[in-house]
Amino acid sequence: MASYDVIIIGGGPGGYVCAIRCAQLGLKTAVVEGRESLGGTCLNVGCIPSKALLHATHQLHEAEVNFARMGLVGKAPSVNWEKMQAFKADVVAQNTRGIEFLFKKNKIDWLKGWGTIPAAGKVKVGEEVHEARAIVIATGSEPATIPGVEIDEKTVVSSTGALSLPKIPKRMVVIGAGVIGLELGSVYARLGAEVTVVEYLDHITPGMDGEISKTFQRTLKKQGLNFVLGAAVEGVEALKTKARVNYTLRKDGTKATAEGDVVLVATGRRAFTRGLGLETLGVKTDARGVIEVDSHWRTSVPGIYAIGDCIPGPMLAHKAEDEGMAVAEVIAGRAGHVNYGVIPSVIYTHPEVAAVGKTEEELKEEGRAYKVGKFSFMGNGRAKAALAAEGFVKILADAETDRILGAHILGPSAGEMIHELCVAMEFGAAAEDVALTCHAHPTFSEAVREAALACGDGPIHA
Structure with missing residues (x-):
């Protein structure tokens, strides 16, 4: 012992x-x-x-x-x-x-x-x-599943099975429009698979800022992902060479199916x-x-x-x-601390999505007075040079104090850029603090500064 x-x-x-x-x-x-x-x-x-x-x-x-x-x-x-x-x-x-x-x-x-x-x-x-x-x-x-869906890691797979498929499927059905489903759906769509995402809610990425979510869905649709929203999956039939997903549309009770060589169950963990x-x-x-x-x-x-x-x-x-x-x-007898209000989240598609802090929906629910600063990557020189000008930066700040309450980025290297705003929030910074900080040119990060400027008198390049 x-x-x-x-x-x-x-x-x-x-x-x-x-x-x-x-x-x-x-x-x-x-x-x-x-x-x-x-x-x-x-x-x-x-x-x-x-x-x-x-x-x-x-x-x-x-x-x-x-x-x-x-x-x-x-x-x-x-x-x-x-x-x-x-x-x-x-x-x-x-x-x-x-x-x-x-x-x-x-x-x-x-x-x-x-x-x-x-x-x-x-x-x-x-x-x-x-x-x-x-x-x-x-x-x-x-990985978690839902009633009526049995994972065999062959035709009906979890994220684990989806990472090591023996061959690239011609058709894939993804159950769940969260981070895992969209990332792996993107992988196989780029590889040529016809990808259909079936989601219970009427929007993708549960918990994400609504404006980002809608724009993100349009972007993914342009990349070839198909979406069936507001659909309650009732079961998956594993057939000889394919699988069939049976679902009911919640708005009118219509029953329908989606078929694929592989079904990825991405309903959370x-x-x-x-x-x-x-x-x-x-x-x-x-x-x-x-x-x-x-x-x-x-x-x-x-x-x-x-x-x-x-x-x-x-x-x-x-x-x-x-x-x-x-x-x-x-x-060890010391003081350990985690600031749960400043934990970023990232979706590693292209463009990436990153967020920290409150969404607009959460602030409205709280009844908190806030202001929004936004800046599109279409106004960012580096993004245009990299053919990556899709998306925007959105900063939410307290209407009175200007303190940053949340930040949301859809765009190139969003997962890297979000940390500037994490540090700012950790130190209780105002949007003006970010706006007055010199940012190198040309960088994607200038879009963060411009969004911070938009919380005040307005951005320069829009």
Whole structure:
């Protein structure tokens, strides 16, 4: 039996970041992980492999659509799916090996296997029981499905199966118009598949600012994605060589079907907490298995903490990382903090979508007086030079104080540009503070400054 200051169950972004921070703070640390490689869903079958495919297929799109406009004339490249899959696998391997290196560098033990908690202060891995002063549950989440839809990872797939299809489908039906469905739908649309997205709501990207959502949908439609909105999926029939999605249109009760070689079920994710022994321990969870924690990530059982996708809040890798660092500080006797009001979200399509803070709809619901500053990338020189002038920056600021309350970007490198506004919000900045900050020319980021100027006397280039 080995004894540790901290044992973390789960080697994903929340778990491995927590482990490294614990080790940096002088705590003897171990991580329990049953996968063959570290990094959790994100590095193995989520964020990283999907970004590899998004990047590769975006290059294909540029070659097919924009190269000739720039004077790059020649035959468009053909797709070697096996090589693209190998590229994706290599990207994943580089990242997961990097985590192993960091574990060795920080003297963190990897307890290989699946963990359970037989009692407070004890973690069982295989036949071995290890002791720890603190236990952190960082077990993440798994794909969720809906009644009447059974995932076989062949014809009816989750995001995991969609990343490693044996061949590019001619037709794909995506159930769910959230981040995962739109990113992977974009990948296969660029590869030539006819993609139909079926969504229960009457709009895409639930929770997104409404104006951004509508513009984003029009953009994706121009790229070849078809949308069936307000459709309640009743079931999926897996046929011999295809699958049929049966749905009812909510507005009038019309029944219809959509067929594809592959059906991607992208209806969200659920906390992965089963098998840990939480009920026996008395760790409180809700009906969906989400672990209840206090403001310091402590569960109802002393000495047991939880972070990431298995607790309330957005299921985002960077949210889990922030919580991992914060809970490490708490365990080490310091003050750990996460500002949940400033957690950005990004959709890695092209153009990208990024957001932080409040949407216009939320501010209206709160009855808060606000002002809007917007600037189109059509007025941005760098965007026009890159043939990427679609979209806009939108900043929401308090009507009285000018303090930035939210920001939303649809455009090139939106996922990088959003962080200027995250930093601004973290320090309580006003839109005027961003507007008065010199931005290099020509850059995409100038559109952020122009949107900030639009919260005042007006932008320069519009």
